[in-house]
Amino acid sequence: MDCMQQTTHNISGTDHGHCHLKLVNFKVHDNHTSHETQGLSEKQLVVRRGKPFKLSLLFCGRLWNPHTERLVLEVWLGSLSERIPVQFGNKWSDLQHWSATIYPDDCASKSVTVHICSPVLSSVAVYNLLVHIETKYNRKSYAVGSFVLLCNPWLKDDPVYMPLDAQIQEYIKSDYGLVFMGTNLNVRSRPWSYGQYEPGVLEACLRLLQVSPQHLSDKDKDYIRRADPVYLSRVVCAMVNCNDDLGILEGKWQGSYKDGVKPTDWSSSADILHHWVSSNYSPVRYGQCWVFASVLCTVMRVLGIPSRVVTVFNAAHDGNANQKIEEFYSSTGEKLNLSKDSIWNFHVWVECWMRRLDLGAEFDGWQIVDPTPQEKSAGIFCCGPCPVGAVQQRCLGVPYDTPFLYASVDADIVQLIVRDGLVVGRRMDTESVGQLIYTKSIGSDSPENLTSTYKRRHQVVQYREQPHAMLLHSSNMQSYTVTLEGAEVSSPEGMSPGLEVSLSINGVPTVGESISMSVTVTNQSSNPRVLMEYLNAQLKEYNSDPQKSFWKTHREVHIQPHEVLTLKHTIPPSDYESVMADDDIVNLAVVIKDVRTEERVLDTKDFNISSPQITIEIEGGDSIQMKKEHTVQVSFTNNFTKTLSGAVLTVEGSGLLKGKQEVRLPLLQPGKKIEKRMSIMATSPGTKVLMATFSHSNSPTVISRSLHKVSVVAA
Template sequence: MLVIPPVTCKSWCQTMDCKQQTTHNNGATGHGHCQLKLVNFEAHDNHISHETQGLSKKHLVVRRGKPFKFTLMFHGRSWDPHTESLALEVCLGGLSETIPVQFSDMQSDPHQWSAKIYPGNMHPASVTIYICSPVLSSVALYDLLVHIETKWNRRSYAVGTFVLLCNPWLNDDTVYMPLDVHKQEYIKSDYGLVYMGSNININQRPWSFGQYEPGVLEACLKLLQITPQHLSNKHKDYIQRADPVYLSRVVCAMVNCNDDLGILEGKWQGSYKGGVKPNEWSGSAEILHQWVSSNFSPVRYGQCWVFASVLCTVMRVLGIPSRVVTVFNAAHDGDASLKVEEFYSSRGEKLNLSKDSIWNFHVWVECWMRRPDLGAGFDGWQVLDPTPQEKSAGIFRCGPSPVVAIQQHCFGAPYDTPFVYASVDADIVRLILHNGQVVGRAVDTEWVGQLIYTKSAGSDSPENLTHTYKSKQSKRRRETSSQRGRSPSLEVSLNIDGVPSVGSSIRMYVTVKNQSSNPRVLMEHLNAQMKEYNSGPKESFWKIHKEVHIQPHEVLTLQHTIPPSEYESILAGDDIVNLAVVIKDVKTKERVLDTQEFNIRTPQITIEIEGGDSIQMKEQHTAQVSFTNRFTKALNESVLTVEGCGLLHGKHEARLSLLKPGETIVKKVSIMATSPGTKLLLATFSHNNSHTVVSRGFHKVSVRPAL
């Protein structure tokens, strides 16, 4: 319920102080006129009807193209429709539209604003009005005015504001999504999973999108108000905000801070002093709150999954269905050649010589929308990538690129389709160098985009999207043209036995096939290096060089083992191992190469909630967090840390000076949820033997509203 305040004078709505708000015509005086006393925005009913419950306690939040109601209450006398006309005015910056209030039997244009009174909604001292925006209205915070006019005078009232969002529930909206289970997952759900690691050992990290946390919707609206487009031309920006293609490009650029007052600053190497390590974030709300409270200084630091998850939050808040997607073995092809070169020494060591790169995983966002600018064939999921890699029209952003355009190789489809296509389907050319000369070459058409994953709708299992990006023709091309680990007379393949875990040996098999009719003497060079998911390898931590004798047409399988003692001292929780084998014919100098990259499964952190994972808001519960040392040696200065936005204040730690093999460290914390929805408890384990976090644990908590 809103008490009408004195009206503030604004040039575009001709309002005056509440006590003197009457405009007289021809000197006539209006006596006994009705006066507006209160406005009830019916927020509870409107938010249920518009699927916007919980998005804001400060604003009425509704979706475009669907009527919402509010009730006017009068004092003095009731409104008389026979002698007084009633009109509404919606204002957006310097734009405004006056809407005459009609009775329900009058037809209205669905592409225009309308305001109606239905039978039974008029009472002696009040009237309920249903206002409906055009289906392609701009996403923004609007001002609402009420005008009561007779032939003698006009009284105007500024009655409040409302937020208008896109409407995936409405068939005529360009973001319409038919299935309820998809709308629940891609609009309403505040919880998701991000897939990371390598295609051999996929890890999943929960993320709290946090669109129902206080202040998140307001932060998203503020983001729209400080974009370069809005600051340079408010009028044009407001009009273009009706288009989700435009919105998505603008928001995508604002998630990184490279060109504007954007949310996140990226950092991929070196010290993270002065900020938060990207791995330590678990939700978008904290990032958005920090950005707003710092007067839009960039939050430090983000990497691809942080950029993508924050973008997903903003898009869901604005009403555009969105999901976070991971590409395993994603290519960064800066020169648009659709080829990425990798260099290896003749002894199997990977060299940092390439201008382009392959990330073990890369995370972006898919948004659902029609593409009237391209035609119906390009409707559906569109790739948006806010990680600042390459510029699009002079700004660090990428997309929206239709997934179907990537699959069908329609490189002319805007925006940035060739770059996205290369990310999932570029060829890798692996070159073996000896004394600066190329002595071996292999083309791998299968490595890039091996798997493309997102969280399934309605469950925590992954959905494989690879087929939506890669056509059958592309698959046939890869099957027939790949030369990985082959030459005319020699073939090699490298395979890992299972998924290696901390504390256990890494076992691998090198299979060599002699396709010639002669016996051969070969040299096997096998090399292992640690690397981060998005960078080149570090120095080798294990290598072997061995002479091998092979008979004509023989197939040899060579087994090798890396014991834990060889890697535990340098292992960091998120590191990848690059393993490469070079087989050399001693006589002919012929060389062939094969590679594998994988992450080592780290020990698990166990999190248990007393009484189960569904808790009630504002009730105390106990969570027990534990970590067991699975390493083969004792760990010094062990620290187990627990935190959880909306469940805990700050970080809670347990410390042990010495954690022996097989021993467990435990931390109990008391949690209390401050708001309903899905919350995450996050736990990390580190020790003095390693400079980084060794293991991470996450636990999903479902919070019911207070009774």
């Protein structure tokens, strides 16, 4: 950065007739300890705004005379600068302006210690520092280096202030997190290494601000606005995806990932940030929601804004902003790809902690920031910050993007059974969306349930059409019109009420075992009935409609008046193993049809299958010393009933291993084990993640993935 308008001199001096500045000691160790920035950078001084930091000035030539020579510091940010006259005394000026103070006991003969304090609302950036020695007759100026200024969650006057040390430890200092995935019936956790102490990560986060469209179009305006965490979060959110700018990640949700990295193969933000910088800011391929969110969480923690990764199970993507998601099913229970809206089994975003000075105290606290590119906000692909409180209170006019985020956690699902272009059944589900909202608990790997912070369930009925998830039969249903392939159709009349159906999965399905389910049918009428039961299972990605059915069954059922029938079904492993992989989800639907009245009722469940386990063991335990070799054993046992061909066990770990370690076996018999021993060595302290995957040629992709947390302590 070209920060000098006047002549500068190198810090050296041989003229003993004058006072010269010889050396500036930035007191990096002391300042980093005092400012809670240890480990963020080995190259630069990193300090937090609104808190004094110190540096020592060493003079040569004659002694510095404070009576005739005035010391003035100057900080530069782009073309913006501020002069800071050095004062003597024991009192700090207010936190609204820069100040520099020398205490009387810090005045040694040839060196002085200057305490510098930035305003509490300083901009997050790299600042250049000058020192001027001024007399009546001349001025000597020295460019002495630069320092990084970050937000200060320890300081009460900072908008990102967080009162509890345990919160700051978890949401700022911790470099390790968990992402919750799967379905609300079978939640999985996935370790993630945020990696803010990995070499180069701080520098990458600062470069991200420098290559943003806001900075490139108007540097000074961007620098001024960077004091505001609301502005910072919008800039960073847009820069995590590459849709509008030189952003970090390119999203991809289907097709081949061969020209990049499959999203499920990432486990570290540091790897992604290093890729981005080393490719001269070309987008890293590929990300999905939890990857975007985890990288955003890293950048925000580095900048000093408390952040956590949050998972919404059954998140609605409401493209037309009507707070309703339409889903279409065939009369035999197959889900049809006819809706522009969708329900994601899980969606991951970030909550950032800040006061909303633009909105008022009622909207302070956690703010949703979602970097996954779904819909544009003010013309760019970013979302938030939106106060969680605005979602809970349904204040849809509050910026930013509240209607979209409210729908994500509280939209209604309208499920329509369609036959020959006609809607022959309708069910309103007001409970499933946002059914579970999780984040990692403070200081533990268990989930913290945030659902009540987003949803006031006792108030929901006020603005809902239907308070319960149920079929709306034609006798109490208005004609429902829908456009399918250009034809307007409406529901048939004359169906008698009195049928209910519910579908449940028994236990937690595990790869290699049969999937067991129950269908409960209730006949509320006074007549016996002849029914047809249709069951249909389809494979799906977590964020999209299902693919072709891989299992279906139907049968005739007789039910007596007021009888409750429970019908049992199983899907054997042979029917799903060839199509299902580690991250897949099953969409299961049942349609019960009254043969005489043609009344149809529907229930659906999405579920995921638990993978077989990979064992990871570190000799001597999971806490290891930095820069010391440790042995790891990784193994997988074939618990299937069949021989697996082309078995591959792969291990990798950012900050622990260079590259991937792999072992292959042409055949792995039932009950036999594949294993790999290797050495790991950590290059930096903190929490790292070892990731092991197992695949074989009988399966289309990885069938098991295991992640193992490793704590690294300095030697």
